[in-house]
Amino acid sequence: MNTTAAYAAITAKTPLVPYSIERRDPGPHEVLIDILYCGVCHSDIHQVRDEWGGSIFPMVPGHEIVGTVVKAGRHVSKWKIGDTVGVGCFVDSCHECEACKEGEEQFCEAGMSATYNSYEQDGKTLTYGGYSTCITVSEDYVLRIPAGLPLERVAPLLCAGITTYSPLRHFGVKAGDYVAIVGLGGLGHMGVKIAKAMGAFVTVLSHSPGKRDDALALGADDFIATGEKGVFEVNAKRFDFILDTISAKHDYNDYLNLLRRDGTMVLVGIPEPMPLAAGSLVMQRRKLAGSLIGGIRETQEMLDFCAEHNVVSDVEVIPIQKVNEAYERVLKSDVHYRFVIDIASLKKS
Amino acid sequence: MNTTAAYAAITAKTPLVPYSIERRDPGPHEVLIDILYCGVCHSDIHQVRDEWGGSIFPMVPGHEIVGTVVKAGRHVSKWKIGDTVGVGCFVDSCHECEACKEGEEQFCEAGMSATYNSYEQDGKTLTYGGYSTCITVSEDYVLRIPAGLPLERVAPLLCAGITTYSPLRHFGVKAGDYVAIVGLGGLGHMGVKIAKAMGAFVTVLSHSPGKRDDALALGADDFIATGEKGVFEVNAKRFDFILDTISAKHDYNDYLNLLRRDGTMVLVGIPEPMPLAAGSLVMQRRKLAGSLIGGIRETQEMLDFCAEHNVVSDVEVIPIQKVNEAYERVLKSDVHYRFVIDIASLKKS
Numbered sequence: 001m002n003t004t005a006a007y008a009a010i011t012a013k014t015p016l017v018p019y020s021i022e023r024r025d026p027g028p029h030e031v032l033i034d035i036l037y038c039g040v041c042h043s044d045i046h047q048v049r050d051e052w053g054g055s056i057f058p059m060v061p062g063h064e065i066v067g068t069v070v071k072a073g074r075h076v077s078k079w080k081i082g083d084t085v086g087v088g089c090f091v092d093s094c095h096e097c098e099a100c101k102e103g104e105e106q107f108c109e110a111g112m113s114a115t116y117n118s119y120e121q122d123g124k125t126l127t128y129g130g131y132s133t134c135i136t137v138s139e140d141y142v143l144r145i146p147a148g149l150p151l152e153r154v155a156p157l158l159c160a161g162i163t164t165y166s167p168l169r170h171f172g173v174k175a176g177d178y179v180a181i182v183g184l185g186g187l188g189h190m191g192v193k194i195a196k197a198m199g200a201f202v203t204v205l206s207h208s209p210g211k212r213d214d215a216l217a218l219g220a221d222d223f224i225a226t227g228e229k230g231v232f233e234v235n236a237k238r239f240d241f242i243l244d245t246i247s248a249k250h251d252y253n254d255y256l257n258l259l260r261r262d263g264t265m266v267l268v269g270i271p272e273p274m275p276l277a278a279g280s281l282v283m284q285r286r287k288l289a290g291s292l293i294g295g296i297r298e299t300q301e302m303l304d305f306c307a308e309h310n311v312v313s314d315v316e317v318i319p320i321q322k323v324n325e326a327y328e329r330v331l332k333s334d335v336h337y338r339f340v341i342d343i344a345s346l347k348k349s
Numbered sequence: 350m351n352t353t354a355a356y357a358a359i360t361a362k363t364p365l366v367p368y369s370i371e372r373r374d375p376g377p378h379e380v381l382i383d384i385l386y387c388g389v390c391h392s393d394i395h396q397v398r399d400e401w402g403g404s405i406f407p408m409v410p411g412h413e414i415v416g417t418v419v420k421a422g423r424h425v426s427k428w429k430i431g432d433t434v435g436v437g438c439f440v441d442s443c444h445e446c447e448a449c450k451e452g453e454e455q456f457c458e459a460g461m462s463a464t465y466n467s468y469e470q471d472g473k474t475l476t477y478g479g480y481s482t483c484i485t486v487s488e489d490y491v492l493r494i495p496a497g498l499p500l501e502r503v504a505p506l507l508c509a510g511i512t513t514y515s516p517l518r519h520f521g522v523k524a525g526d527y528v529a530i531v532g533l534g535g536l537g538h539m540g541v542k543i544a545k546a547m548g549a550f551v552t553v554l555s556h557s558p559g560k561r562d563d564a565l566a567l568g569a570d571d572f573i574a575t576g577e578k579g580v581f582e583v584n585a586k587r588f589d590f591i592l593d594t595i596s597a598k599h600d601y602n603d604y605l606n607l608l609r610r611d612g613t614m615v616l617v618g619i620p621e622p623m624p625l626a627a628g629s630l631v632m633q634r635r636k637l638a639g640s641l642i643g644g645i646r647e648t649q650e651m652l653d654f655c656a657e658h659n660v661v662s663d664v665e666v667i668p669i670q671k672v673n674e675a676y677e678r679v680l681k682s683d684v685h686y687r688f689v690i691d692i693a694s695l696k697k698s
Contacts, residue, residue, distance in 0.1 A: 099610060107610050107633060170634070252625065261448060261456050264636075267627045275622035276601065281639025282616060284456060285519070288637045290630025 001025065002032070005346050006132035007320050008058040012050035015324040021060060021128050023136045025071070030138050031079050032071035033087065038130030039064030039156040039313075040339035042186060042247065045327050047117045056117055062130030062341075063089045063115040064158040066151045069142075070134070078139045084151065086143040086303070087135060088158035089293045090114050092121050095140075103297040105141075131320060133346055143300055146307030153312035156186065156338040157303060159293065160313065164191035165302040166294035167243060167266040168198060175199025177240040181220070182255060184211045187245035187268060189314060189337035192218045194302075195243070197309035203239070205255075214336070218314070232257060237284065245269055256280040256288060266291050313338050319345030350374065351381070354695050355481035356669050357407040361399035364673040370409060370477050372485045374420070379487050380428050381420035382436065387479030388413025388505040388662075389688035391535060391596065394676050396466045405466055411479030411690070412438045412464040413507040415500045418491075425488045433500065435492040435652070436484060437507035438642045439463050441470050444489075452646040454490075480669060482695055492649055495656030502661035505535065505687040506652060508642065509662065513540040514651040515643035516592060516615040517547060524548025526589040530569070531604060533560045536594035536617060538663060538686035541567045543651075544592070546658035552588070554604075563685070567663070581606060586633065588612060596620055605629040605637060615640050662687050668694030 001022040008019035026032045044061035046052050065087040069079045079085065093100050093108035100108050113120050116129030128135075145154055164187055173179055179200040181191040188204065195202045196219040204215035209225035216223060224231050237260050244255060247269035256265055257280060264287040281288060294302065306312065314337045318326055326339040350371040357368035375381045393410035395401050414436040418428045428434065442449050442457035449457050462469050465478030477484075494503055513536055522528055528549040530540040537553065544551045545568040553564035558574035565572060573580050586609050593604060596618035605614055606629060613636040630637060643651065655661065663686045667675055675688040 104610070253622070261453070267630055270627045270631060273602070273624035273626040276625040276637075277622040278616045278619045278639060281637065282619060282641050283639070285640055286638065287613075288625075288630065289635065290627060290632070291634055292631050 002134060004132050004134050006060045006128060007323060007346070008060045008131070009048040010058050012048065012055060012057070016048065016131070019058060019060065021132060023134050026073040026076075026136050028073040028075040029140070030073045030136050031069045031076055031085075031142060032134055032136050033065070033067040033085060033142070034070045034134050035065055035067040035130055035132060035343045037066045037152045037155040038062040038341045038343060039159065039315075040323065040326055040330065040341065041159050042330060043159075045330060048327075056126060059117050060128035060131050061116050062132070063087070064155045064160070064340075065115070065130035065135065066145060066155045066158070067134070073139075076139045079142060084145040084147075086145050086154070086158050087115060087130065087137055087141065088143065088162060088299055091127060091137045091141050094121065103295045105295050106293045130343075131323065131341065131346075133343060141296060143296070143303055146303060149307055149312055152317050152340045152342065153315050154303075155340050156190065156313035156315065157306055158299070160186045160190045160338060161194070161306060162294040162299045162302050163187055163268050163291070164243060164245070165194050165305065166298055167268060167289070167291035168195055168241075169298070170291065171241060171264050171266060171289065173198055173200055173241050176201065178238060178260075179203070180205055180239045180242040180258060181245065182242060183245040183269075184208075184215055184337075185245065185333060186335070186338045189218055191243045191245060192220050193311045194306070196220070197305070197311050200241075208333075237261070239263060242266070243268065247271055249274065252288065253277045253280040256286055259284065259286045261285060263287070264289060315340040317342050321345060351483060353481050353483050355409045355477065356672060356695070357409045357480070358397040359407050361397065361404060361406070365397070365480070368407060368409065370481060372483050375422040375425075375485050377422040377424040378489070379422045379485050380418045380425055380434075380491060381483055381485050382414070382416040382434060382491070383419045383483050384414055384416040384479055384481060384692045386415045386501045386504040386666075387411040387690045387692060388508065388664075389672065389675055389679065389690065390508050391679055394679060397676075405475060408466050409477035409480050410465050411481070412436070413504045413509070413689075414464070414479035414484065415494060415504045415507070416484070419483070422488075427488045428491060433494040433496075435494050435503070435507050436464060436479065436486055436490070437492065437511060437648055440476060440486045440490050443470065452644040454644050455642045480672065480690065480695075482692060490645060492645070492652055495652060498656055498661055501666050501689045501691065502664050503652075504689050505539065505662035505664065506655055507648070509535045509539045509687060510543070510655060511643040511648045511651050512536055512617050512640070513592060513594070514543050514654065515647055516617060516638070516640035517544055517590075518647070518650075519640065520590065520613050520615060520638065522547055522549055522590050525550070527552070527587060527609075529554050529588045529591040529607060530594065531591060532594040532618075533557075533564055533686075534594065534682060535684070535687045538567055540592045540594060541569050542660045543655070545569070546654070546660050549590075557682075586610070591615070592617065594618055598623060601637065602626045602629040605635055608633060608635045610634055612636070613638060664689045666691050670694060
């Protein structure tokens with residue numbers, strides 16, 4: 001076992017504190033990864049504060065992990081010492097169900113093992129995430145980080161990147177499509193970059209008029225301040241595809257009416273239940289769908305796509321000692337656009 | 350002009366009464382159709398009683414029309430005197446917009462001319478429907494009724510048939526798919542027959558346990574009484590496709606959770622807005638869509654499909670003098686499964 005420095009939430013009501021966990025030596029098909037960077041996802045905060053229920057404490061959050069392979073089990077064939085790799089939102093799944101066989105492990109019917117706040121497939125070993133100096137993971141759940149990318153800006157691709165890439169790809173967005181990205185936070189800013197790299201005409205919709213310049217700087221072609229009077233009417237039936245990244249309460253019908261005939265809106269956030277008017281779908285044969293991160297194969301495809309198109313996250317790198325402060329700033333949307341923890345700060349202490 | 354016997358609602362609060370309307374002589378591209386049968390659609394009642402707002406009186410309802418061409422304009426090329434034809438939910442549209450050009454006239458951007466309770470494309474001539482002895486329609490908005498089918502059982506295909514065929518076809522239902530039909534009324538019973546003819550394994554979901562025998566007799570392979578305890582849990586993730594024909598308030602989330610990963614549920618009714626939980630879509634990448642009748646080309650395709658597979662509606666034929674009574678019975682779901690007016694009853698009076 002390897003005693004490992006980490007930051008953990010001991011309860012839902014207390015700040016993260018320095019903590020020590022044990023990481024197992026890699027089994028025959030596992031690798032031990034020395035963690036370099038870990039992104040701060042809004043879902044870390046939800047889970048640390050038990051806002052979704054069922055949180056397991058102590059909790060070491062973090063599922064946007066980039067690091068280096070430092071040890072490999074004797075049957076590991078995919079990785080060698082020194083490889084730069086990533087770990088995303090899950091570290092294992094059943095390998096046997098239809099979803100796993102199709103490479104859609106995020107929908108594992110037995111339940112995937114989330115990277116933290118979850119259990120290994122043995123059903124009893126608690127998983128701890130990337131706010132720590134190392135992690136032991138099955139070789140099949142590790143991603144290859146293409147060379148040449150700034151690693152601190154790659155980390156958020158492991159969740160924010162795949163969460164936005166997957167629906168854009170799965171629902172067939174193509175060059176020339178009119179795509180709206182609703183919300184310009186950690187997810188939204190990746191949505192803009194990826195949709196743009198796919199050749200779409202990208203419009204950002206945000207409640208905050210102040211985000212216009214940022215949206216355009218990120219590559220968006222247009223911006224709509226949703227608080228302005230009449231914008232939903234003026235822009236009706238304008239978009240082929242809408243990626244809705246908002247987690248706060250909002251009216252789906254307003255946004256659905258911005259879709260052209262046969263258009264699709266995809267939810268990647270989980271706001272509280274909101275009223276849906278059937279007419280918003282029936283009248284233009286629209287579709288409302290949901291999407292959940294992505295499978296291992298698709299996550300690798302996303303990383304390769306991002307390398308090819310030079311897409312990385314806009315980040316603010318922090319030492320882990322500032323993580324509680326970062327959480328407060330995330331809640332105030334005061335981040336452009338992702339905090340990433342430099343795990344070196346945890347190794348020095 | 351042709352003085353034509355009809356039944357009309359004079360106000361939203363009074364029963365239908367005998368009425369007289371004028372039908373124009375067919376223009377160069379129009380035909381005059383002698384009406385034989387007209388189905389009674391639930392939407393007739395909604396509109397007669399102004400339950401959707403904006404009803405125009407006097408109103409002659411009816412958009413499930415079968416009849417015979419008795420007069421043709423001098424440039425009519427598609428029809429000849431004596432042809433058996435149908436008219437569905439609309440009698441014209443702009444011909445110019447993208448939707449019209451793609452044969453999706455139901456989504457005409459200028460607004461289609463509904464068969465009744467609407468205006469011709471001139472924006473001022475009120476349309477009157479099939480509770481009448483004849484109708485004048487542009488030749489492009491007339492359907493060919495394949496030979497050999499009992500005409501009174503064909504009439505409901507013009508609305509109930511296309512409303513269910515279109516989503517089943519458009520969203521790619523194929524042989525072997527597990528299809529659920531929610532609600533066993535006029536729409537639902539056509540959904541069962543058409544999905545079955547497409548080779549699907551069809552399950553009917555109904556609040557009324559008494560409909561089990563009927564569902565199986567109509568061709569369904571299975572039946573679920575939705576009022577029974579635990580049925581939503583037991584049947585979770587079972588279906589590839591759900592056709593939801595219910596117009597009354599119901600919880601979409603209950604039904605969405607019956608869909609497998611990547612499954613689609615399509616609404617064809619318009620209940621009042623209901624709460625939608627994003628998780629119902631996100632967790633299995635499900636889709637919720639809407640569908641609205643169908644275009645002329647697809648309606649013809651549906652009629653040909655029904656002829657090929659011997660699919661017709663189960664009907665109760667009534668004289669027009671019983672239409673008010675029939676409305677009351679529709680509201681009590683006391684019909685198996687569509688009332689069809691024998692328009693001969695209007696010609697004798």
